[in-house]
Amino acid sequence: MTIEELEQIAKSVQQENEKYDYEINVCMDLACASQGAGAIKDALEQAAGSCGKKVCVRKTGCMGPCSHGPLVRVDACDDPEDTLYHHVKAKNAEAIVKSLGEKPVAELQCDLSGHFDKQVRVVLENAGYIDPEKIDDYIARDGYKALLTVLTEMTPSGVIHRITESGLRGRGGGGYPTGLKWGTVAKAAGDVKYVVCNGDEGDPGAFMDRSVMEGDPHRVIEGMAIAAYAVGANKGFIYVRAEYPVAVSRLTTALREARRHGLLGNNICNTPFSFDVEIRLGAGAFVCGEETALIASIEGQRGTPRPRPPYPASSGLWGKPTLINNVETYANIAPIVRNGGKWFFNMGSERSKGTKVFALTGKISNTGLVEVPMGIKLREIIEDIGGGVPGGHTFKAVQTGGPSGGCIPSEMLDVGVSYDALLKMGSIMGSGGMIVMDDTSCMVNVARFFIEFCMTESCGKCIPCRAGTAQMFTLLTRICTGTGTMDDLALLEDLCTTVKETSLCGLGQTAPNPVLSTLKYFRTEYIEHIANKRCPAGVCNMEAALEVVA
Amino acid sequence: MRKNGFARHALIETLHTVQSSFGFLDDEAIRFVALSLRVPLSQAYGVATFYHYFTLKPPGRHTCTVCAGTACYIKGADKLIAAAEQRLGIKQGQTTPDGNISLMVARCVGACSRAPVALSDGEVVGEATREQVLEQLERWAAE
Numbered sequence: 001m002t003i004e005e006l007e008q009i010a011k012s013v014q015q016e017n018e019k020y021d022y023e024i025n026v027c028m029d030l031a032c033a034s035q036g037a038g039a040i041k042d043a044l045e046q047a048a049g050s051c052g053k054k055v056c057v058r059k060t061g062c063m064g065p066c067s068h069g070p071l072v073r074v075d076a077c078d079d080p081e082d083t084l085y086h087h088v089k090a091k092n093a094e095a096i097v098k099s100l101g102e103k104p105v106a107e108l109q110c111d112l113s114g115h116f117d118k119q120v121r122v123v124l125e126n127a128g129y130i131d132p133e134k135i136d137d138y139i140a141r142d143g144y145k146a147l148l149t150v151l152t153e154m155t156p157s158g159v160i161h162r163i164t165e166s167g168l169r170g171r172g173g174g175g176y177p178t179g180l181k182w183g184t185v186a187k188a189a190g191d192v193k194y195v196v197c198n199g200d201e202g203d204p205g206a207f208m209d210r211s212v213m214e215g216d217p218h219r220v221i222e223g224m225a226i227a228a229y230a231v232g233a234n235k236g237f238i239y240v241r242a243e244y245p246v247a248v249s250r251l252t253t254a255l256r257e258a259r260r261h262g263l264l265g266n267n268i269c270n271t272p273f274s275f276d277v278e279i280r281l282g283a284g285a286f287v288c289g290e291e292t293a294l295i296a297s298i299e300g301q302r303g304t305p306r307p308r309p310p311y312p313a314s315s316g317l318w319g320k321p322t323l324i325n326n327v328e329t330y331a332n333i334a335p336i337v338r339n340g341g342k343w344f345f346n347m348g349s350e351r352s353k354g355t356k357v358f359a360l361t362g363k364i365s366n367t368g369l370v371e372v373p374m375g376i377k378l379r380e381i382i383e384d385i386g387g388g389v390p391g392g393h394t395f396k397a398v399q400t401g402g403p404s405g406g407c408i409p410s411e412m413l414d415v416g417v418s419y420d421a422l423l424k425m426g427s428i429m430g431s432g433g434m435i436v437m438d439d440t441s442c443m444v445n446v447a448r449f450f451i452e453f454c455m456t457e458s459c460g461k462c463i464p465c466r467a468g469t470a471q472m473f474t475l476l477t478r479i480c481t482g483t484g485t486m487d488d489l490a491l492l493e494d495l496c497t498t499v500k501e502t503s504l505c506g507l508g509q510t511a512p513n514p515v516l517s518t519l520k521y522f523r524t525e526y527i528e529h530i531a532n533k534r535c536p537a538g539v540c541n542m543e544a545a546l547e548v549v550a
Numbered sequence: 551m552r553k554n555g556f557a558r559h560a561l562i563e564t565l566h567t568v569q570s571s572f573g574f575l576d577d578e579a580i581r582f583v584a585l586s587l588r589v590p591l592s593q594a595y596g597v598a599t600f601y602h603y604f605t606l607k608p609p610g611r612h613t614c615t616v617c618a619g620t621a622c623y624i625k626g627a628d629k630l631i632a633a634a635e636q637r638l639g640i641k642q643g644q645t646t647p648d649g650n651i652s653l654m655v656a657r658c659v660g661a662c663s664r665a666p667v668a669l670s671d672g673e674v675v676g677e678a679t680r681e682q683v684l685e686q687l688e689r690w691a692a693e
Contacts, residue, residue, distance in 0.1 A: 030659075030660060030674060031661055031663050031664050031676065033674075034661065034664065034673075034674035034675070034676050035664075066663030066664065067663055067664070069664075201660070202657070202658075203658075204618070204619030204620045204657055204658035205619050205620035205621040205658065206658075206660075206662070207658075207660035207663075210660040242566060242603050243603070243656065243657075243659055244660060280562070280563070281562060281563060281566050282601075282603075283562055283601030283602070283603035283604060284601050284602035284603035284657065285600065285601050286657070297562065298559065299559045300558060300559040300560060300561035300562055300589070300597070301561075301593065301596075301597065302593075302596050302597055302600040303600065359662060360663075361620075361621035361662040361663055361665060362620075362621050362624050362625070362665070363624065363625075367621075367662070367663035367664075367665075368663045369663075399620065402620065403620075433621075433662075435620050435621050435624060437624055441624055446624075449620070449623055450620075453657075459600075
C-alpha cells in the first residue's frame with residue numbers, strides 16, 4: 001500500500017458516493033440499536049430501493065444526542081445542510097424516503113443547533129459519517145494517510161516532537177503529557193517493546209471509548225501504529241472490556257481489513273516497519289484500568305497492580321518497555337499528525353490542549369456523547385449542550401471522573417474544564433463520564449454508592465484500600481440509615497485522608513474523592529442526616545432510626 | 551487454545567471461550583484449561599474467581615441483568631433490582647431454585663444515555679421501568 005493507492009481508494013469511494021443524490025445515515029450505536037435502529041435501516045433500504053431516487057443507506061457509529069434516538073441523518077449532495085431526524089420508527093421510512101428532494105418530514109425533524117454549535121469534533125469527526133465496518137469509508141475521510149506520511153516522510157523522533165508540540169495529555173484521566181511518555185518509551189533500552197491501548201472503560205457512567213471503538217475503530221488502530229513506529233514497537237494489544245461485545249467484533253473486523261490492505265503486518269507500505277495488533281478481553285475488573293494491573297491481566301494473571309517505579313515505560317508487559325495510552329488518546333494521534341502539532345495546540349485552555357469527549361448522562365435533557373474544546377465552562381456543557389435539567393427540577397451537582405472523581409456543585413459551574421481546574425475542585429477529569437444530578441439525588445447516598453463500588457472493585461492487595469473502603473462504607477451506611485453520629489463523620493474524614501495517602505494504586509488513592517468532595521460542598525446534607533435524621537432529597541430510608549428515637 | 555498457540559498468557563481468553571460455550575466454569579473445565587496451558591491450577595482458579603465476569607455457578611435458563619452504573623443508579627436502578635428481588639424471592643447474583651431465572655447486576659454496560667438499563671437475556675432495554683422488568687419476569691415464569 002502506498003499513498004497513491006490510498007488516494008485511489010479514496011477516489012473510488014468518492015466516485016461511488018457521487019452516484020447517489022442522497023445519503024441516509026442510520027445511527028447503529030447501542031442506544032439507537034436497542035430501540036430498533038436495525039429494523040429502521042431495513043425499512044429505509046426497502047423504501048429506498050423502490051423509490052426511483054438515487055439513495056444510499058448506511059449504518060454509522062454514534063451521532064451524539066442518544067436521548068433523541070433512534071437517529072437518522074439525511075445528507076443531500078446539493079444541500080450543505082443535513083437533516084437530522086429523531087425518535088424515528090420503522091414505519092416512518094416511507095415518509096423519509098418520499099421527502100427526499102422535497103420538504104423534510106416536519107414532525108420528525110430535530111433541531112439541536114444549541115447542542116451542536118459549541119462542540120468541536122476531532123475524535124468524533126467520523127462518528128456518524130462512516131460505516132465502521134468498511135475500511136474504505138475511513139480511507140475516504142483521510143484515514144491511514146497520517147500513518148503512511150509518518151512511515152515515508154518522518155523519523156520516529158520527528159513524530160514524538162510533533163506530539164509533544166501539540167500539548168496532548170493522556171485522555172485516560174491522569175493527564176500525563178503524551179509526548180513525554182512516548183519519548184521515555186522510545187529511549188528505553190531493549191529490542192522488544194509493546195504498545196498497549198487501554199479500552200477497559202470501567203468507569204460506570206462513561207461510554208466514550210466504547211463509541212469510538214465501535215464507531216471508528218480504524219482511528220484507534222492508526223493511532224497505535226503511529227505510536228509503535230515512534231517508540232520502536234512491533235506488537236500491540238488492545239485491551240477491551242468483555243462487556244462490550246460489539247466493540248470487540250468491530251475491532252476484529254477492522255484489524256482483519258487493515259491486514260488485508262497491508263496497513264498492518266510485515267513491511268507496511270514497503271518500509272522496514274512491521275506492526276500487528278491483538279485484542280485482549282477484560283473480564284470485569286475496574287482495577288484493570290490501572291496500567292500495572294492491566295499489564296498483569298494481559299499476561300493472563302489476576303489484575304492486581306504493583307508498586308511503581310519501575311514504570312511500564314521501562315518495564316511493562318513481560319518486563320519489556322511498554323507504552324500504554326487510552327483509546328481517546330490514540331484517536332487524537334492521526335489528526336495531530338495530519339494537521340500539525342500547532343493546530344492542536346491552538347485549541348483548548350492554557351495547560352489542557354485540544355478537545356475532550358464527555359459522556360453526558362443522568363438528569364439532563366440531551367444525554368449522549370459530546371466533544372468540546374478544553375476550557376469550555378461546565379455551565380455551557382450542561383445548559384447549552386445538555387439542554388439543562390428536565391422536569392422542572394433544579395440542578396444540584398455534576399459528577400466527573402467516575403468513582404475516582406468528585407461532585408461539583410452549581411456554584412462552580414463557571415469554571416472552565418481542564419485537568420488542573422477539575423483537580424482543584426476536588427474532582428478529576430477522568431476518562432470523561434459526566435453525570436448530572438438534580439434535587440432528587442442525595443449526595444450522601446451517592447458517596448455511599450461510589451464507596452460500595454470501590455469496595456467491591458478493590459483487588460485486595462493493599463490494606464488501606466481493602467479495609468479502608470469497607471470501613472468507609474459501614475460509616476456511610478450508618479449515616480444513610482440515620483444511626484450515624486458526629487464522631488462517625490470525624491472518623492470518616494480521618495479515614496479518607498489515610499486511604500488517599502497510603503494506598504498502592506490509583507483506585508485506592510482516589511477512592512475517597514467522592515466522599516471528600518461531597519463533604520466539602522454538601523456538608524449540610526451529612527449533618528442533616530446525622531442531627532435531624534432527615535434526608536433532604538428523600539432518598540435515604542430512615543424509618544428504623546426514627547422509631548428508636550421515638 | 552489452539553488459536554492462541556497454547557500460550558500461557560491466553561488464560562483469560564481461553565476461560566472466556568469456555569464460559570461462552572458452557573455458560574459457566576466448573577472445576578473440571580478450569581482443571582482442563584490449566585493442564586492444557588501448563589499454568590498452575592492455583593493461578594487458573596485465582597483468575598477465574600478474581601474477575602467478576604466469570605461465574606462458577608451455572609446460570610438460569612433466562613438472565614435478567616440490571617445495570618447499576620452511576621447513571622442508572624441516579625435514575626433508580628436500585629428500585630428495579632429491589633422489585634425483581636421481591637418478585638423472584640432471591641437476591642442479586644442468585645438463580646431461582648428451579649434454575650429458570652438468574653438475577654444479575656452489571657457494572658455498566660455503556661448504554662448510560664438510556665439509563666436505567668436492564669438486559670433481558672442480553673438484549674438491552676433502555677429507560678426500563680419497574681413494570682417492564684416485572685412483566686418480563688412473569689413471561690419467563692409462565693414458560
